[in-house]
Amino acid sequence: MTRIVRMAARGDGVTADGTFVAGAVTGDAVDGGRVIPGPHHVEPVCRHVSDCGGCQLQHADEQVLAKFAVGRVLATLASVDLQPETMRPVHLSPPKSRRRVSLRAALTAEGLVLGFNQEGSHSIFDMTECHVMTDALLACVQSLRPVIAGLLKPGWMSAVAITETAGGFDVVLSNLEPSPKTTSVLSTWAKRAGAARVSLETHMGVETAVQRAVPTMRFAGVDVELPPGAFLQATADGEAALVAAVRQMCEEAGRVADLFSGLGTFALPLSDHARIMAVDGARPAVQALATAARRARRRIEVQHRDLFRQPLAARELDKFDVVVLDPPRAGAKAQAEMIAASKVDNIAYVSCNPNTFARDARILCAAGFRIAELWPVGQFRWSTHVELAAHFIR
Ligand SMILES: C[S@@+](CC[C@H](N)C(=O)[O-])C[C@H]1O[C@@H](n2cnc3c(N)ncnc32)[C@H](O)[C@@H]1O
DSSP: OEEEEEEOTTSOEEETTOOEETTOOTTOEEETTEEEOOTTBOOOSOTTTTTSSSOSOTTBOHHHHHHHHHHHHHHHHHTTTOOOSEEOOOEEOOTTOBOEEEEEEEEETTEEEEEOBOTTSSOBOOOSOOSSBOHHHHHHHHHTHHHHHHHSOTTOEEEEEEEEETTEEEEEEESOOOSHHHHHHHHHHHHHHTEEEEEEEETTEEEEEEESSOOEEEETTEEEEOOTTOOOOSBHHHHHHHHHHHHHHTTTOSEEEEETOTTTTTHHHHTTTSEEEEEESOHHHHHHHHHHHHHTTOOEEEEEOOTTTSOOOHHHHTTOSEEEEOOOTTOOHHHHHHHHHSSOOEEEEEESOHHHHHHHHHHHHHTTOEEEEEEEEEOSTTSSOOEEEEEEEO
């Protein structure tokens, strides 16, 4: 009999001799391939857990989930010979807290299937319960079933993206033919389901089919209109944890560059004491932030720019006290190289991918930075997806 001593990056339990055991957690015993649950093994809350593909760690208790997030970040940093000086407590989002979701729907001979992509495949699991979404979001998803079933062509697949906003649900559906019938069906549904807007994504782009209200999000008391499909942190509590960390890193800053700023998740809270330059590659997000900042008289200058191809140059960066970096999963290699060559000595790096974070951290630390503090964040509860905020100083 052997014991599981740690969790691997993809959620398997690992024994002391390095054997990976699916469905086991730290503290379990393994006897001839059979998993004997230990003190940290809990009953999964969802009956779809082994089929759906959304959650990999529902059989782990809170302690193992927290340890997993910390271990994932530390192991990735250790692979490039780095470690933070101080680790902050992990923030884990509670069950039923996700306010945005991307699903797939397909019309098969047996009827509509709607759910997440199954783990490691392109097939869709037909989901009837979910414990990560808010109850309201799940009810919205389920109420869309007959609507999509009536509009989707047999054999076709539709991407379904829904965000819970202050003005109501914002929905983007792909592969539904724009027509008066589609508009009428969606309009009736939107009224019943409390949807603010339904947009259709076709090869021509994204077009609004129904608009009943303006979908808005409030950041530090400022309302920002949400462009269809715009990025938003997955949970409200996860956003609050990341904003608190970034605020702390920017406490004494007078001038801040918020790179990969999105709708202003960090720019708007920081603009209560600092002058902000917010830069993002999504034009609608940049425009929405500019309008909101102007209305609220916040000191935010915005720029639409591709930061992979055209990162802010060292001389552009030199005037900032802190650079906030929150790139997509690909990380911010080109921008990190420019920061390394600049006079900037404070960075608030928010990452949704420990691997690209470690790569960029190596570039920064080779240029004299150290990781003073690190906050692990698990917004995607029960999944192996780990996020973080880190304070680099030199
Ligand atoms: C993880 S999101 C962060 C957004 C924002 N900081 C927030 O917390 O809501 C990453 C952002 O990077 C932007 N982005 C993606 N690729 C980019 C690029 N090549 N240049 C500039 N921005 C890009 C996206 O539009 C998105 O807003």
